[in-house]
Amino acid sequence: xxxxxxxxxxxxxxxxxALADGRGYYYACSNGHETVPPRQVCPxxxxxDLEREPLPETGEIVTHTTVTVPSPRFAxxxxxxxxxxxxxxxxxxxxVRGIEPDDVAVGRDVTVTxxxxxxxDDRTIVFRP
Amino acid sequence: xxxxxIAGAGTTAxxxxxxxxGRELFAEAGRVALDDAGLSPDAVDEVYYGNxxxxxxxxxxxxxxxxxxxxxxxxxxxxxxxxxxxxxxAVRDAVRAVRSGEADLVVAGGMERMSxxxxxxxxxxxxxxxxxxxxxxxxxxxxxxxxxMARAYFETFGGDREDLAAIAVKNHDNALAxxxxxxxxxxxxxxxxxxxxxxxxxxLYDACPISDGAAAVVLASPAYAAEHDxxxxxxxxxxxxxxxxxxxxxxxxxxxxxxxREAAVTAYDxxxxxxDDVDLAEVHDCFTIAEVLALEGLxxxxxxxxxxxxxxxxxxxDGSLPVNLSGGLKAKGHPVGATGAxxxxxxxxxxxxxxxxxxxxxxxxxxxxxxxxxxVASATVHVLEVVA
Numbered sequence: 326x327x328x329x330x331x332x333x334x335x336x337x338x339x340x341x342x343a344l345a346d347g348r349g350y351y352y353a354c355s356n357g358h359e360t361v362p363p364r365q366v367c368p369x370x371x372x373x374d375l376e377r378e379p380l381p382e383t384g385e386i387v388t389h390t391t392v393t394v395p396s397p398r399f400a401x402x403x404x405x406x407x408x409x410x411x412x413x414x415x416x417x418x419x420x421v422r423g424i425e426p427d428d429v430a431v432g433r434d435v436t437v438t439x440x441x442x443x444x445x446d447d448r449t450i451v452f453r454p
Numbered sequence: 455x456x457x458x459x460i461a462g463a464g465t466t467a468x469x470x471x472x473x474x475x476g477r478e479l480f481a482e483a484g485r486v487a488l489d490d491a492g493l494s495p496d497a498v499d500e501v502y503y504g505n506x507x508x509x510x511x512x513x514x515x516x517x518x519x520x521x522x523x524x525x526x527x528x529x530x531x532x533x534x535x536x537x538x539x540x541x542x543x544a545v546r547d548a549v550r551a552v553r554s555g556e557a558d559l560v561v562a563g564g565m566e567r568m569s570x571x572x573x574x575x576x577x578x579x580x581x582x583x584x585x586x587x588x589x590x591x592x593x594x595x596x597x598x599x600x601x602x603m604a605r606a607y608f609e610t611f612g613g614d615r616e617d618l619a620a621i622a623v624k625n626h627d628n629a630l631a632x633x634x635x636x637x638x639x640x641x642x643x644x645x646x647x648x649x650x651x652x653x654x655x656x657x658l659y660d661a662c663p664i665s666d667g668a669a670a671v672v673l674a675s676p677a678y679a680a681e682h683d684x685x686x687x688x689x690x691x692x693x694x695x696x697x698x699x700x701x702x703x704x705x706x707x708x709x710x711x712x713x714x715r716e717a718a719v720t721a722y723d724x725x726x727x728x729x730d731d732v733d734l735a736e737v738h739d740c741f742t743i744a745e746v747l748a749l750e751g752l753x754x755x756x757x758x759x760x761x762x763x764x765x766x767x768x769x770x771x772d773g774s775l776p777v778n779l780s781g782g783l784k785a786k787g788h789p790v791g792a793t794g795a796x797x798x799x800x801x802x803x804x805x806x807x808x809x810x811x812x813x814x815x816x817x818x819x820x821x822x823x824x825x826x827x828x829x830v831a832s833a834t835v836h837v838l839e840v841v842a
Contacts (some may be wrong), residue, residue, distance in 0.1 A: 368558070390601035392653045395595060
């Protein structure tokens with residue numbers, strides 16, 4: 326959360342812009358590891374040779390939780406569902422919207438989008454049906 | 455590998471003390487530990503102090519010198535921050551200092567003050583143990599992170615909320631004899647299952663409380679202990695530290711904790727023990743599922759096999775491997791930066807026979823303390839053994 330009006334989160338913001346435009350990407354290193362931006366090196370092996378590969382726009386929920394006691398930033402959003410979804414060869418963490426909490430299930434297909442969060446001047450990854 | 459003798463240990467009571475400053479809490483723990491060792495502050499060569507959110511909770515950076523002053527010395531000091539593993543790591547670095555021969559006598563400990571932040575403030579502070587870009591912005595609170603792991607565990611290995619509830623019931627029951635425990639309250643499985651949800655599948659009684667408190671241990675080199683005729687019957691004989699990716703999404707499995715395994719392998723190897731040799735363990739049960747993940751990471755159970763340990767009775771006081779006899783983080787409380795050192799203090803006193811739950815043990819000589827940071831992106835494991 327940047328307080329300086331001109332500051333950004335660098336490649337993280339670039340990544341979200343790309344995701345929002347349907348041009349999401351991930352990094353593949355030359356040793357076969359895949360990872361989510363922003364990265365300068367592969368976190369698994371230190372390889373600096375990272376290739377941008379296109380990220381699918383859909384994924385599958387791997388695990389999820391319904392948060393009823395939020396941090397202040399998300400006070401207006403609770404209860405909400407946070408999930409980890411496998412998207413292509415990587416995993417993303419996001420908020421699930423458009424699905425009732427009781428209907429969220431492991432294995433469920435979701436579409437990856439980027440939306441604003443109510444409580445803060447922030448964007449976040451969102452999973453929709 | 456040489457030993458680091460535990461010359462003394464002390465903790466404050468753990469609980470909600472919004473009117474006590476961090477420096478006051480650590481002064482009390484340090485005084486008890488130094489008195490237990492029979493030493494004065496001028497004997498201390500170095501201070502290793504664990505703290506997580508003091509920069510937010512008390513508006514205080516550069517806490518090392520304050521911790522040393524609270525002990526009554528201006529000896530060189532440093533604050534170590536590794537989220538909930540802060541003072542496990544403080545103990546480990548203190549052990550390394552003693553073993554290297556650079557220091558003869560050190561104090562390792564930690565403190566956390568959180569109740570003055572309120573539940574929302576503490577929730578916000580604790581969430582910072584997760585990855586800001588990848589997790590916090592996606593609404594991951596600390597309980598939510600462990601809930602994600604709990605559901606992944608159930609999916610991978612099976613188990614349910616009732617299995618987890620048995621862990622909460624066990625640790626609450628153990629804390630009934632511990633007057634320093636934050637929660638001295640007997641609970642039943644139904645209480646856990648019917649408690650309000652925090653982050654499903656975890657509810658209120660699956661979670662440790664938001665605690666204030668401090669802990670300190672005095673560590674001595676074998677030469678110093680002999681020269682000063684210290685009464686130290688327990689020593690740290692193995693110390694390990696493991697790491698993993700910060701964010702859950704970057705791990706191969708969300709149902710195992712390789713950082714714990716890495717730390718355990720190092721610690722057991724240094725001590726020359728196997729998991730079978732362990733008589734008791736204090737493990738990092740910030741949430742009920744965390745005790746399961748810890749026992750499997752420590753190799754005390756195979757993967758997928760610790761989920762039923764409390765329900766079966768294995769890890770209860772009268773079981774084959776008592777776990778969290780102190781009450782654990784779950785009931786003893788979890789003043790984050792103090793927890794790792796408090797576990798060392800608990801294992802030490804359990805082995806010495808001076809803990810209120812020592813009577814559950816028969817001829818125990820080997821204990822393990824396991825401290826985890828974040829979603830176990832950091833873990834420390836210490837082996838303590840009776841040496842005199």
